[in-house]
Amino acid sequence: MKEVRYFFVPNANVEKELPTEEAIHALRVLRLKEGDEIFLMDGEGSFYQAEVSLATSKKCFYTIKQVLKQEPTWCGKIHLAIAPTKDMGRMEWMVEKATEIGFDEITFLNCKFSERKVLRTDRIEKIVISAVKQSHKAWKPVVNDMTSFCKFIDNHKCNGQKYICHCYSEIDRDDFFTLIDTFAHNVQDIKPSIGNDITVLVGPEGDFSIEEVRYAIDHGFKSVTLGNSRLRTETAGLSAVMMSQLARRVCTGGI
């Protein structure tokens, strides 16, 4: 079976050539030539069947043959806000896996007990794009710059529910998956107009401070636990995304 060649091209329907890195891959690794078929993804819900129209040593132009609008496979936006781990490798794999599984937005939080206060979001962006291509996602998750915990809480709007995961047994916590798993998964029963969005907060290695948890609760975040397991930060982040995905996925039938 011939592998379909996917390229990530923002505004693919306006542009006429592959971005530099994608062009180098197309020309030097895949050795594409005029007339070869390629697929473009714009990260905003469309794939494009296209053809290489001109291939120079460094540039690769294309002509779009067909626009293939994609249907969302989950309903509502899944937004993970997480304090990055000290070890960047752990964050990077989490972002790769969360993209494969399916989510919409990630924000990195600077919290009281954060061990990492700076982060190269350009690296994260590259990992996201690579995972979007590998897993053929029609929408690219948005990667936001690091922001302070309070600023995020103060300004965050979400057309749905907001949750904060934490380990303080002295604060009542509901089970996250039980709360979110009340969604009609059959495509004909879904009412897309009402708030299905999920925003979920995961703290650093040393957890949020208790004041941070109380501040979030005072601002409309529900206090939750991800279950009985004691999870590392990156595992908690991925678990929250996977639970959200399971709770919001659309079963179209006949997969």
Place this chain on the structure above:
Amino acid sequence: MKEVRYFFVPNANVEKELPTEEAIHALRVLRLKEGDEIFLMDGEGSFYQAEVSLATSKKCFYTIKQVLKQEPTWCGKIHLAIAPTKDMGRMEWMVEKATEIGFDEITFLNCKFSERKVLRTDRIEKIVISAVKQSHKAWKPVVNDMTSFCKFIDNHKCNGQKYICHCYSEIDRDDFFTLIDTFAHNVQDIKPSIGNDITVLVGPEGDFSIEEVRYAIDHGFKSVTLGNSRLRTETAGLSAVMMSQLARRVCTGGI
């Protein structure tokens, strides 16, 4: 808050000293002395509150003060059988994460399209033990040696249901999570006697061969999909474990 020191000691109630590596960690890193409190985990359902009774330069003896039998937090055995990826790092993180999230057994499969035919299970065992300690699991997952696909299918017994995940659209597939998520999560409603075990098979980078899938189906495995997402092998393995965990967890309330 003082961090509790956990040590992994198989047969902790019979042994009287920490295994060599644990002893070195206790003595040289944590610098424990006679009278210090430690916790032991035997990987078979018990924790032990203990005290260092004698600390030499290389050996650390203990006296058990209290046996703390643990209650399972999920019902039935979760067994993942997976073809290892070419890149061992990807298998290693999956094993770490699956242990944190909670599962019972892993078997590595040698399949027709496997890119990796040999595997050091001693390395995997070390990662599992480290994750068991880090996430305070009372039971250590069993790590089995690599086995051929057919041998596994022929000999596997499970007190519950067996599933094979694959990507062949020409073979009917049910949704894995929908099939397994029919379990009573409230502790008082659970009937532990009947088959809640889940065995789930995940193929290599190039998937199982279609003959392997048919062979498994002929031997009582249900044909399933993990959903709409196109997942890497290690992400599929972790997703299967996470779905199984969500479908079999016991909500004791008041977490």
